[in-house]
Amino acid sequence: MxxxxxxxxxxxxxxxxxxxxxxxxxxxxxxxxxxxxxxxxxxxxxxxxxxxxxxxxxxxxxNRLEVVIPVIALMALFAANTATRRTPNVSDFPTLLAFVALASTTYLVAVIVSLTIIRPVPWYESRIVVPISGMILGNAVSGITLSIDRLYGEVRSHSHEVEALLSMGASPWESVHDLIREALRSAMTPMINSLMVVGIVSIPGMMTGQILGGADPVEAARYQIVVMLMISCAAAVGSMILIGLSFRRLFTKDEALRPNLFRSNS
Amino acid sequence: MVENKLNEPIDPANLNLACPILEVSIPVDKLRDDTNPPHLNFKIDKRHIVWLLGRSGIGKTTILRTIARLHETSGVSMKYRGTIYHQIEPRRWRSSILYVNQKPVMFRGSVRENIFKPFRLRLNKDRIPENASVVTLLRKLYLSDSVLERDAMTLSVGEAARICLVRALLLSPEILLLDEPTASLDLDSRKAVAKTLNEWLSLTDSGIIGVTHDETLTGMAPGLEIHLGSY
Incomplete structure (x- = not known):
């Protein structure tokens, strides 16, 4: 070193x-x-x-908490806006809900990583927390866009099944429960796959950057382990929050499937 | 005449059993044929059948879907046992007034899982049917009990349509909304469906609103015939 x-x-x-x-x-x-x-x-x-x-x-x-918090919020806002463009199946992307999902995921995961794993002093040390939040956000965005796009796509292609369940007395949640599982699975699968191949197929950008910056590769690898597990967790938490907040938008007030769901934005 | 039974624990509690099961008034001016009257009005009581007849594409399915509240309900007035529809929770409404799609809907899994699927919903989980009543119904519709273990995706359309009917009957709705229940069936199966529906009506206090082009069905299970587009 x-x-x-x-x-x-x-x-x-x-x-x-x-x-x-x-x-x-x-x-x-x-x-x-x-x-x-x-x-x-x-x-x-x-x-x-x-x-x-x-x-x-x-x-x-x-390096103050009252600066770090709004900076992360601003990053989450940009991320939520990017997400709109990556969801062809979702005709009215809930940007506000995406922001809420991304921001809460980032705060939650960043606090866990900072307090329990990296433990800088002070715990909100911006040199640690801001880049970490950036990485959490970047991956949570791909998670939430994959999951919400998949959810809308699944509901669209299985609308008869959703309506059959509604007809038989299902609540909106019950009627799309199986499809929500598929959506969450599609958000988490790429993350889990990347856990399997990391280091073999490519050396992640952050680790490369650390090595270029003069860090010991062994130390850089340990950081990369934290980052990989952190971003998988962020994708799972973010998708779960966004789907929980937004699945009700698939339905009308009368608990029927919304008819304008079947348009896509191009 | 109006007899309130407010103390009944069932929900919605203030349904009036003296009223017809369902009173419907649906605007039909949006239909493609403008010779229709502006509203389609009818009521249905226990053991009644209403057949909606008329050429394809005239909006008969839309009427059934509207009654099931799966479709936009503006300008519609519906009463279930005297209670206006929007005072009743949609999921309770739909499980009492059950719509069966023309295109049979099968979920991934075995036929047995498909038949029991609605009974895993919170609303129905206290009235899981006996295996014996499942088998009885299957046999009435010329399906053997071995069909239960088959993968639902391997069923023919005709088999799937009858499985959907079995599933619907087991849910014992008060009104069954049937969209061309015999469309993909041969003559023997069509007769079996008509017979099963008649028996079901005589054993329960339910009613049927159906769309059909099948004269075997309307002949064997006669009801009030409403001809759309021919007024």
Missing amino acids: TTQIVPISDSQLIFTGILVLITAGISASFRLGLLKSLLWGTARCVLQLSVVGYALAWIFSV
């Missing part, structure tokens, strides 16, 4: 231009029409990450 982090100076950063030029060359020679998007994307990438870098530097230097 005596290795030092290799800093990248402004002049060194300029040379990433070589990489952009190669990409642009490929786009130009095959007339892919991607040149404009590539340049715009590069500019945004540089700008966004620099801003995030400075913002994080400020958040870390202040």
Whole structure:
């Protein structure tokens, strides 16, 4: 762990231009029409990450709970908005409910990880809690979008079964119970699969980053274990909360399946 | 005449048994044939049958679904034993006024699991039927008891339709809403369905509202015939 982090100076950063030029060359020679998007994307990438870098530097230097909490809430809000675009089956994505699900999942899992596993001092140490929350959010978003999209898709393709159960006296919850199980399963399966192959197929980005940053690979691996288990838990908790909050929206006030469920957004 | 039985513990408690089981008034002007009167009105009492007749696509299924409250109910007035429908919890309404889809609905699992599936719902879990009454009903509809162990997905449409009817009858609803119950059956099975329905009506205080094109059925189980689109 005596290795030092290799800093990248402004002049060194300029040379990433070589990489952009190669990409642009490929786009130009095959007339892919991607040149404009590539340049715009590069500019945004540089700008966004620099801003995030400075913002994080400020958040870390202040290091107060009353800053960390709203920062995580803001991240959850952005995440909830992204989720809307990833759910083709859901015609009216409940952004507010997604925000509630994401924020509560992130607070819950981050507090558990910080208090019981990493135990920094103070426990809300922003250098630990903010990046952890980011990772929880990123994975909870894919969990909740998979599960809610799957739920709507399942209800749509099994609407006769749902209506048959409603006809026989089922409550809304009972009528979609089996489909909710499928939806939760689809949210959790990718996470569990990635637990199986992590390290064999690829070394996760966070671990790579830590190693590049000079950390001992053994230590980095231990962090990665925490992260992997934390994000599986976040996907499960987030999907469960969002489905619990939103399944009632599949039904009318009269406990019938909503007729406009059968439209998808494109 | 109006006799309140407010002390009865059943829920909803203030149903009036002197009233017809169901009184229905459904706007039909949304139907494709504008020769209809604006509202379809009828009542149904115990052991009554109402057949809704008329060509396909005229909205007969929609009427059944509306009565089951699976479909938008604006402009509809319905009373169950004198109580307006929206004062009754939808799930109780639907388990008393049971809609059976034209396309038989089978869930994953064996036929036995399918037949007992509604009795795992909270509303029905105290009235699980005896195995003997299941077998009796199956036999009446020309199905052997060995069908119980089959995978429901391997049933023919005709078999599945009869299983759905068995499941519905075991739930002993007060009104059975049947959407073309004999559409996919051969003549013998159609006769068996008509006979079973007649027996069921004579043994219970229930009624039937049905959509059908089957003259065997309307002949053997006669009821009030409402011809849609031919007024």
